[in-house]
Amino acid sequence: MTPEISFMLIKVAIVLTGLLAVVPIMLFVERRGSALIQNRLGPNRMGPFGMFQAACDVLKFIFKEDSTPTHVNKFYYTIAPWLVVIPAFMTFAVIPFAGSLSMDGNHFNFQVANLDVGVLYCFAIASLGVYGIIMAGWASNNKYSLLGSLRSSAQMISYELTLGLSIVGLMMIFQSVRLGDIAAAQGETLFTVAGLNVPKWGIFIQPVGFLLFLISVFAETNRLPFDLPEGESELIAGYHLEYGSMKFALFMMGEFINMSVASALIATLFFGGWQLLPGLAWVVQQVANITQVDVLLVTVLFQGVSFVIKVAFFMWFFVWVRWTLPRFRFDQLMNLGWKVLFPLGLVNLFVTGILIYKGVL
Amino acid sequence: MSWSMVAFSAFSTIAIISSIFVILKKNPVSSAFSLILVFFSFAGLYAVMGAHLVAALQIMVYTGAIMVLFVFVIMLLNADTPVLDLKESGGLFKAITTFGVIGLLGILLKTVLRAKEIQATGNLTEDKINELGGNFKVISEALFTDYSFHFELASFLLLGAIVATVALAKRKSLKGSSV
Numbered sequence: 001m002t003p004e005i006s007f008m009l010i011k012v013a014i015v016l017t018g019l020l021a022v023v024p025i026m027l028f029v030e031r032r033g034s035a036l037i038q039n040r041l042g043p044n045r046m047g048p049f050g051m052f053q054a055a056c057d058v059l060k061f062i063f064k065e066d067s068t069p070t071h072v073n074k075f076y077y078t079i080a081p082w083l084v085v086i087p088a089f090m091t092f093a094v095i096p097f098a099g100s101l102s103m104d105g106n107h108f109n110f111q112v113a114n115l116d117v118g119v120l121y122c123f124a125i126a127s128l129g130v131y132g133i134i135m136a137g138w139a140s141n142n143k144y145s146l147l148g149s150l151r152s153s154a155q156m157i158s159y160e161l162t163l164g165l166s167i168v169g170l171m172m173i174f175q176s177v178r179l180g181d182i183a184a185a186q187g188e189t190l191f192t193v194a195g196l197n198v199p200k201w202g203i204f205i206q207p208v209g210f211l212l213f214l215i216s217v218f219a220e221t222n223r224l225p226f227d228l229p230e231g232e233s234e235l236i237a238g239y240h241l242e243y244g245s246m247k248f249a250l251f252m253m254g255e256f257i258n259m260s261v262a263s264a265l266i267a268t269l270f271f272g273g274w275q276l277l278p279g280l281a282w283v284v285q286q287v288a289n290i291t292q293v294d295v296l297l298v299t300v301l302f303q304g305v306s307f308v309i310k311v312a313f314f315m316w317f318f319v320w321v322r323w324t325l326p327r328f329r330f331d332q333l334m335n336l337g338w339k340v341l342f343p344l345g346l347v348n349l350f351v352t353g354i355l356i357y358k359g360v361l
Numbered sequence: 362m363s364w365s366m367v368a369f370s371a372f373s374t375i376a377i378i379s380s381i382f383v384i385l386k387k388n389p390v391s392s393a394f395s396l397i398l399v400f401f402s403f404a405g406l407y408a409v410m411g412a413h414l415v416a417a418l419q420i421m422v423y424t425g426a427i428m429v430l431f432v433f434v435i436m437l438l439n440a441d442t443p444v445l446d447l448k449e450s451g452g453l454f455k456a457i458t459t460f461g462v463i464g465l466l467g468i469l470l471k472t473v474l475r476a477k478e479i480q481a482t483g484n485l486t487e488d489k490i491n492e493l494g495g496n497f498k499v500i501s502e503a504l505f506t507d508y509s510f511h512f513e514l515a516s517f518l519l520l521g522a523i524v525a526t527v528a529l530a531k532r533k534s535l536k537g538s539s540v
Contacts, residue, residue: 076394116495120417124404127425131397134432138390146436153433157426164421177497 003106011112015092019257022315024054026256030319037323064245069140072242076139081247084132084254090125091261094118096180098274098303101296110274110300111180118178119171122265123164126220129258130156133222133229136251137239148238151330152222152229158337159219159226165345166212169352170202170269173361183273202270205361208348210270212341217262219337222255224322228330263314264307271310274303365409372405389435393428400424414496 028051035042046052068074098110115121130152137149171177174185182202190200203210219226230238240251267273276284276299284302288295328336355361375398382395400423407416490499504512 076391115413116497117413117417120414120421124417124420124425127421127429128401130425130429131394134429135394138432138436150433150436153429157429157433160426 007108008112011110015097015112016089019089019092019260022260023253023256024058026259026315026319027054027057029316030322033316033319034323037320058249061246061249066245066247069242071141073139073141076135077242078247080132080136080139081243081250081254082132083135084129085250085257087125087128087132088254088257088261091122091258092264094121094179095261095264095268096183096274097264097307098300099184100180101300103294103296109180110304114178114180116178118176118180119167119182119265119269120177122179122261123160126258126261127156127160129254132251132254133239136243137229140239140242142242144235144237145239145241148229148231148235148241151231151235152239155219155222155226155228155333155337158334159216159341162212162337162341162345163216163220165342165349166209166216167269168349169206169209172352172356173205179268179273183268183275186272187275199272199275201272201275206270206348206352208344209352210266212345212348213269214266215336215341217266218318218321219333221258221262221318223259223318225325225328226333227327228333231327233327259315259318260311263311263318266314267307267310273310274307276302277306277309280306368409369406372402372409376402376406390432393432393435396431397424397428400428412496414500 031053032042032044032050042050043053044050046056068077093112094115096109096111100110101108113121117124133152134149137145137147137152140146170182174182176182176185186199186201188200189197190204191198198204218224222229228238229235230240232238235241240248243251280302284295284298287293287302288298291298352361379395379398379402383392383399386392386395400419404416404419404424407413407419490496
């Protein structure tokens, strides 16, 4: 096996295990986090701080009877959960989780696939995820499920436009769609205030774009305040009403993995991606001095750590918003998407274009 | 057999089989789902040919947006009855369809046989594209310089279609109520 292939396999293994590990961690964070926000305890009996509760949940899902209702379309009913999970995993392929490393004549790129189309690949694959939801709702042969999937398709189409539009400004400024290039370009200094270097992070040069991206990403991942396809108070559970056991667990997994991909995209596009967090450059120096390891290697390690910290923050942000804001009504959702966010995206694009033409950005 | 050949055969087999399913399935929603698979495997074929941008756009536009609308409309209308049944149609219709299919197959065969003669020219050969900075750059540049007029013309066409749709929908609701 050549070094390239083995390195590729290692990267794939890191991404897959990382994404799988997100699921139990998020189960724990969501339950305890919601309890924290609602001023109650949450599950705290299994293990320290109730950490093993997630393992118990997983065991419960595995050992529950995997029943299929008789009134469903069996083929589509069975493949629908997979159509949610598989695109969620695939999307992560183009997101870089550390900078590149040149050692002994070998060049290592910490990104599963460095595609020419970069972030467009993310959007393309992510747009496939909606079919799992539509298929689940339709195949369940149930009024509530069908309503859930109808809502989902309308919502996804409406917010995908804003999602795409919100990052065009960023592409114009960095003149690339490759996420690796965008992350690397954010290492530059934008301006210096009182001796402090403000990095050229996406949020500083495209604040409106960031806001639009953040809101539409919530709609795309079906999280509160935009979880109308589920809407348990009006649609019981919406598209996954007829699902139980591991099939339901797959939907849940898909949601958490979509969340982590969304957080990784926010971090990469607007928060410097794998760029070291402020202050970590000093830590890298100290660690390299003490352990006598090559400073490049330590840098890559800490770039990975920075990336994980940024992603973890936005995962927490998802939980935070979910348990703070109430659900939108459907007409409010559509009004927000088409009458507020979409025009705002166009204006943002226009202003960015003028600023680039004038040479400000 | 190289990997691209394996991928090509896999995607084209899926495309052909699911195209057949599109016309054979009784349920319109199942047909639509098969059509999604057809579009997806087309995207795979484009990717095998190295046209990553076209593949991504194919998935984004056709698979991700247009087909969602198709499925949405089919579900909303709940169109369960098959409109066309060849067994019940007249002799003239059968004859026209048969000759039409044979004609299309002939055109397809001619294209396939001529495929070797068709070569990319000018700036559009594979090496040249890589030299100029990848598919994305070359296509965007061509779109906004040489073909900007055609591009704008196409967007005007779409705008016209949107205005017409809104006008039709509004007229209906104006007649029905005071909105």
